[in-house]
Amino acid sequence: MKKLAVMVIATVAVSVSTVLASEGEKIFKSKGCGTCHKPNVNTVGPSLKHIAEVYKQKNGDLVAYLKGQADAIVDPKKAAMMKNYLRPLKSLSDEQIKALADYILSH
Numbered sequence: 088m089k090k091l092a093v094m095v096i097a098t099v100a101v102s103v104s105t106v107l108a109s110e111g112e113k114i115f116k117s118k119g120c121g122t123c124h125k126p127n128v129n130t131v132g133p134s135l136k137h138i139a140e141v142y143k144q145k146n147g148d149l150v151a152y153l154k155g156q157a158d159a160i161v162d163p164k165k166a167a168m169m170k171n172y173l174r175p176l177k178s179l180s181d182e183q184i185k186a187l188a189d190y191i192l193s194h
């Protein structure tokens with residue numbers, strides 16, 4: 088019986104994290120972020136891979152950045168370009184911001 092409970096909990100945990108990652112990708116696409124951020128190559132904005140690397144290296148808080156509570160650490164000289172795109176994120180819930188951050192950091 089105990090074993091069954093553990094299995095049920097594990098299954099639920101896995102499906103929740105999968106939902107979050109795909110939710111994050113959906114938000115990323117619906118907000119037009121992909122215009123400037125490609126997965127692996129730097130274009131107008133840094134690639135998602137580069138952003139994930141910098142945040143991991145510097146132990147940055149991506150959730151705080153996306154909420155407008157932390158300064159840019161990837162390419163601060165161009166931070167003004169990003170500012171306009173952070174504004175519409177204010178309407179997202181904490182869970183949605185977390186999902187978006189997880190999606191970016193998964194690269």
Ligand code: HEC
Pocket residue numbers: 115118119120121122123124131132133138149152158159160161162163164165166167168169172173176187191
């Ligand atoms: C018009 C082009 C453009 C769009 C659209 C855009 N970005 Fe950016 N983004 C940039 C540029 C340029 C930078 C580099 C400046 C910087 O690091 O702040 C950047 C940087 C970032 C960073 C790194 C911030 C840091 O710490 O330096 C994140 C995270 C990010 N963008 C997420 C997003 C998300 C999420 C969206 C969609 C809501 C988005 N971007 C839409 C151009 C864009």
